[in-house]
Amino acid sequence: MAAERLVVIGGDAAGMSAASQARRLKSPEELEIVAFERSGFTSYSACGIPYWVAGDVPSHEELIARGPEEHRARGIDLRMRTEVTELDVAGRRVRSRDRDSGGEEWTSYDKLVIATGARPVRPALPGIDAPGVHGVHTIDDGRALLESLESAGERRAVVVGGGYIGIEMAEAMLVRGFEVTLLTRGAEPMHSLDPDMGHRLTEAMERSGITVVTDAEVTKVLTHESGRVRAVATDRAEYPADVAVLGLGVTPRTELARAAGLPLGASGALRTDASMRVRGHENIWAGGDCIEVLDLVSGRHRHIALGTHANKHGQIIGANVGGGYGTFPGVVGTAVTKVCETEVARTGLSELEAREEGLQYVTATIESTTVAGYYPGAAPMTVKMLAERESGRLLGVQIVGGAGSAKRIDIAAVALTARMTVDQMTALDLAYAPPFSSVWDPVLVAARKAVSTLRAAG
Template sequence: MVIGGDAAGMSAASQARRLRGPDELEIVAFERGHFSSFSACGIPYWVGGDVPERDRLIARTPEEHRARDIDLRMRTEVVEIDVEGARVRVRDVESGAESWTSYDKLVIATGARPIRPVLPGVDAPGVHGVQTLDDGQALLDTLSTTKGRRAVVVGAGYIGVEMAEALINRGYEVTVVNRGKEPMSTLDPDMGRLVHRAMAGMGITMVDDAEVTKVLTGDDGRVRAVATDDAEYPADVVVLGIGVRPETELAKAAGLPVGDHGGLLTDLSMRVRGHDDIWAGGDCVEVLDLVTGRERHIPLGTHANKHGQVIGSNVGGGYATFPGVVGTAVSKVCDLEIARTGLREKDARRAGLQYVTVTIESTSRAGYYPGAAPMTVKMLAERRTGRLLGVQIVGREGAGKRVDIAAVALTAGMTVEQMTVLDLGYAPPFSPVWDPILVAARKAATAVRSSAS
């Protein structure tokens, strides 16, 4: 039995079905929404017009899952898990009818829920979150019917900056209100400052170190502005991009273990700790950080699909493990690319690690080759050992995916000295003779040596 019909849940169901036929294993999945196996990460690009239609974001429809002998029941919500009785209580979203269904093996893939602050006016027409395809369609409907062209995005993390781009593409005047001192709190402040400057240069009004206190409405009840302690910002539409939390209320009520970040705790096989017949994966779990050895909550579709593969293999009679992550993510706003992997400075301090940092400026291609674009690379390495701890990149076209080099180096436990001799591909259209990652590694290796003297 699977709770949740998106990435982790349906990947688990599909992998289990590959290993075991319908005569050997019955698979039932419950999904409370209208869509299965869709890309939430693609919603900003659909809203912005880069993806022309909603259905391109759907990897596999309910009908396609059912054709593979997976009994996927849409618009059906699980409202209670009875661990002792090995059963769940389900509710038909349309009719409200409830019933109990028993399981032998349970997979929890309930995902994450958007953070929606408790503010006056936050539920007014024109205020939108963006987590599901239904959310995206509701926002598009508002954009197509609203006469004004002023938008406020609340939050400046991945969702916030991507939605700022989407609204710019739709021809809106965009203001981003961010409670942090700089956008992209997943970066160190000095790198976030680069993002601020670039976004301001795109015509986006950046309001940092400010918290929205209420949403103001007009005589028609629709949103007309958002207010902070110091100012009001006119808005014909408001998009909430504050982030998400693990959707684990159902699991906590059933007595299942959760971590400090609110996510379910599993072992390496993605089995919920202390429960032989319950697995969990996707945005509702915490994962092992391979750099610090601690648990983290990192809601990404890449992880969710891998979790599902591991769970499906184990439920289907095979064997697989998920060893952990290094915290790699990449995003963009217009032509600015933003990437990070590993630890920020405050992460390293929290973990009790001593470190050195270096920052370098380079270009995406040989400087003389047409289209060479600037980028900034920041690298953290552990003092004395020189072990790579983290990398952050902010730049133009060709910058972001370079973070993958660092992600592999982190996973392998490489030192910055070892990274300096990596045999990376070179030609003037693709990189300078010394790739920016290698330039940063050379500078970091020098800093490590200096710190030891």
């Protein structure tokens, strides 16, 4: 009996996790695996690129979990710098093009995994493609940026975008010795935070030496006669730049899926069932940054591009393709980052998101410290909590504070997943010692205040 063939489109987190897991369950005699990757790298941490640029990580090689030869040694036919250009669902085949030779061929499949990821947003503005303007999405992007930093003149950097990548790259530029200006369209950076918490982040960034310009709509990139960037212009001012870094988020890379008629959600990302199978297609699975996931708090499907999700998707897909069983229940929207000494975390719904869902809620915000207030190194931290007014169910938590504050968001992520009320949270048996926390952990202090607010609200 001939082996079945699994074709994987995309050689990063979701794709190669799926291929590797399927290979653990089925031998090459049972399952042939062919994987296509359009770049020159596989299985690497894109999240680590800002820290490589900053110099915290010495080499891009440290970001690679498993290279092409390691995958091939495990019996996966991995074809690098080869881009899939067409998907023929009816014929169960994909067309690929070698990006170096230009050669094309069709490859048939019995089972297909789509892990095409996402692409960075790059608005069609004058000068946006000028030398010295960089995105930060791939290892090649990181290399190009590092080369650009070496040739920069007066060491002025403008970061466009106030999301996770934007604030991480602002820190990286600061560490590299650049004068940094961050431009964000929002009233505060980090639109996933409520404005009052975002303002705390703005103040922290300003204290660190980063100039934050809010409500800034970028209109064009200005260049020298040589063509290199010299400034970034908004609707109100121009900001000198020897280097400009774009951190405007990503959109799902689903052109192949769209052209093939596969189901997409409102975000343009693929829709899958709990087993990660593309809806309506028994032999096609999808995972990673090209799909929508179920938000367990709101009950809606959302596009959330995170490596944590992608790796889980790949494991589940590989198990199902390989004859096992697995499901992905959904997410609660947990994310964490830092800028200089300030940590930022959030999970669940913000106030804006809660209102959009038609939920009635109360909020509780408390100021505390990362460890016992009398213990050396205690740093301030702010915790904001949302609870549903009628039921007391936890809806969301946001944290801004010093070192040691952000990972406390995991307490809230577990509570959200368990659909706990804030009253139930106050009884959680959390670890305590002065070097780690106050007697009442700040998350529990916020829960107690939320309970009091609910009672006062009747």
